[in-house]
Amino acid sequence: METPEKPKSLDSPVTGTIIKWMSRANTWAYKATGGRIGGKWRLGTKHFGEVPEVGILTTTGRKTGQPRESPLLFLREGDRVVLVASQGGRATNPMWYLNLKANPQVSFRIRNEVLALRARDASQSERAAYWPKLDAMYPDFVNYRAWTDREIPIVICEP
Template identity: 40%
Template sequence: MPSDNFMKLGNAIHRSLIKVSSGKKGWDMYGMPVVKLTTVGRKSGKSRTVMLTSPIQSKDSMVLVASKGGSDSHPDWYLNLCENSIVKVETHSGSNNMNAKVVESAEREKLWSKITKDYPNYASYQEKTGRVIPIVILIPTNLPSTN
């Protein structure tokens, strides 16, 4: 599984691709939509931005999977949104403030089945780790978006 530094480098390159293409490229990866998620750092209080795939999206919500490539530790972005559920999400069509909700039990199993059917790599990530990989639903808030 990739190291944290490798993943951070990949994120920086991905953000650069979006920037140099004026937003025309980089919003799709492995056939999934890509989002730019900004959380508030749980220790620093600073904005922290990461590029993530979103295997399920609808008009009113999107789903993120805190897989970290099957690592035994949760990704920082997930730990951050557990502390402060209001996040900023940027997609190819704009940005919104959203509320993050970690799904549990039956709802998680239903989503996990759909995600792993459509994107089997997630199942292989789960096989690599003893932790249950969290699934997060993002729902728009009524808060104005800041660009």
């Protein structure tokens, strides 16, 4: 399958602002409805399989010390929650990733269940094992990796 061309405005400040406000709206709807609204991610799902679930990551702001919430696709394996800091293939890592690097104690909400977790970067062997699973869950991750020069982090959150 051929990778589509990178959107011209992907790295623009306007796109970053849109992502921020859409994330806030998604988080509000998710929390207000226990995940019934905002709990599935249909954009970019180019297959007819299962639609990926969304959860809410809460980090501590590295500058403010305040809680910061981000709606994210996730892969759950046992007591692990696996996240991808893709930011749609943008040139920079998302703010939530920078926050958890500064303070790895996070929580992750899956519908009405809130998990207290510790985040870390996946090792190279874990990355090799997780990318096929993550790509199967959300095929656009392949495009995102092609659109950016940075190594997109995979984050493993564990109790």
